Amino acid sequence: MGEQWVIDGDDRLLYSYDAFTLVKGSPFLVVLPGTEEEAIAAVRHLLSRGVRFVVRGSGTSLSGSTVPTQGEVVVSMTRLSRIYEVKGMEITVGPGIANALVSRGCPSWLFYSPDPSSYVVSSIGGNISHDSGGIHVLKYGTTSNNVVSLRVLLPDGTVEEVGGTPFLDPSQIFVGAEGTLGVVLRATLKLTPKPPKRRTVMGVFKDVNSASRAVVGVFRVGVIPAAMEMMDRNSILVVEKSRYRAGYPECGAILLVELDGFGADEEVELVSKVIEGNGGEVRVPKGDEEEERLWKGRKGAFAAMGVISSAYLTLDSNIPRSKLPEVLEGVYRIASRYGLFVANVFHAGDGNLHPLIPYDPENKSSIQRALEASAEIVRLALRAGGVVSGEHGIGIEKLRFMEDYYSSSDLEIMERIKGNFDPNRLLNPCKLLPRLEGCKAKDENLRILYKRPLEVE
Numbered sequence: 001m002g003e004q005w006v007i008d009g010d011d012r013l014l015y016s017y018d019a020f021t022l023v024k025g026s027p028f029l030v031v032l033p034g035t036e037e038e039a040i041a042a043v044r045h046l047l048s049r050g051v052r053f054v055v056r057g058s059g060t061s062l063s064g065s066t067v068p069t070q071g072e073v074v075v076s077m078t079r080l081s082r083i084y085e086v087k088g089m090e091i092t093v094g095p096g097i098a099n100a101l102v103s104r105g106c107p108s109w110l111f112y113s114p115d116p117s118s119y120v121v122s123s124i125g126g127n128i129s130h131d132s133g134g135i136h137v138l139k140y141g142t143t144s145n146n147v148v149s150l151r152v153l154l155p156d157g158t159v160e161e162v163g164g165t166p167f168l169d170p171s172q173i174f175v176g177a178e179g180t181l182g183v184v185l186r187a188t189l190k191l192t193p194k195p196p197k198r199r200t201v202m203g204v205f206k207d208v209n210s211a212s213r214a215v216v217g218v219f220r221v222g223v224i225p226a227a228m229e230m231m232d233r234n235s236i237l238v239v240e241k242s243r244y245r246a247g248y249p250e251c252g253a254i255l256l257v258e259l260d261g262f263g264a265d266e267e268v269e270l271v272s273k274v275i276e277g278n279g280g281e282v283r284v285p286k287g288d289e290e291e292e293r294l295w296k297g298r299k300g301a302f303a304a305m306g307v308i309s310s311a312y313l314t315l316d317s318n319i320p321r322s323k324l325p326e327v328l329e330g331v332y333r334i335a336s337r338y339g340l341f342v343a344n345v346f347h348a349g350d351g352n353l354h355p356l357i358p359y360d361p362e363n364k365s366s367i368q369r370a371l372e373a374s375a376e377i378v379r380l381a382l383r384a385g386g387v388v389s390g391e392h393g394i395g396i397e398k399l400r401f402m403e404d405y406y407s408s409s410d411l412e413i414m415e416r417i418k419g420n421f422d423p424n425r426l427l428n429p430c431k432l433l434p435r436l437e438g439c440k441a442k443d444e445n446l447r448i449l450y451k452r453p454l455e456v457e
Helices: 010-015 036-048 099-104 124-130 208-220 233-240 264-277 288-299 301-307 321-338 364-383 399-405 408-421 444-450
Strands: 029-031 053-056 073-076 083-087 090-093 147-153 159-163 183-190 198-205 227-232 253-260 281-283 311-314 343-347 355-359
Touching (some): 036 073, 036 147, 198 264, 208 253, 253 264, 321 355
Antiparallel strands (some): 198 253
């Protein structure tokens, strides 16, 4: 591997956090294997000595799942970024390749459909670990729907090829497991034919309630958009103050709808009628440049929050579409009670909420308000029939909600699966599951997120 790919000095602190910046860890060591063989050798060495470790990609996790909270060794897979094979409508890649590069590496008539907002830098291995989605989940599915098979290094040191079958596909147990069951070495992914036509419609509304009703109305007329995104007044304000400025109008909310396929033109008419029927104004981009600008503003909304705050929490509970109006009203009430500027920009089509809650990382009171408000919002979503996480994962951020959503029997089954794969709990410990024996929580924020009064061992 070479000494230059083993980091044990101050530079290792660059790997002490991910995009969830509320908690920072302290890696014992960082290794960056350059080939599958080096990755296998490094991980087997750690396993044979009972050393706990975290497998990391580009560090774009929004749930803290790649933070080395227990002083683990960090195994970074970013150098494993090869495209091994393109065969038919499948592509085989290394876990370190950036999401955006997968589509660039396949034939021009195909594309890889999952596209999280961080797709330019987020790695496929991380996307698999979190079952990442993006704006095109609505029509094309999440990562789990686009994984054909995986090559995985298991905690007993063996390498297995799993998947490739439509029945009881064993590769799916690793999708969304956040690196707690095995190390993804290679992934074969499904490619999708590019649609012959693509159209965008923007609905401009006086408030989020009107926009939310339009979301439900679109599905009632039989249209399944390729993407359907909502931005509220606060998120529009932030984007228009940033370098992602898209020329959005001043309004209560906008709805960006992408329609594709041979019936796109007909669907534009149907969606337009729904928008107008719910008090909205229809705007159709006049050309590719305007259309690209509108979507660039949406994809840059998270980063644009930097114009008002150096840090923020990003929630991702999923709720039924029909519950959007009442849940969004509840989010604004919670924000008002805590005196917070909360921006809502999210995947409206599948009810995947993304309230962005800014806080001052140097101010304990600010952090506490953000955490308490986020907890109320998540529990509001659960009461509405939602789930804890739609795509960002549990990590450490949402550990405190696992027992709110899952029954003790559910959690016992998950623990049994973890125990069978990783009996020594060496892979990404103290994440995802609320059993925290042997876990340390020196950081005050980590104690809150763990929902346990843990002390340094």
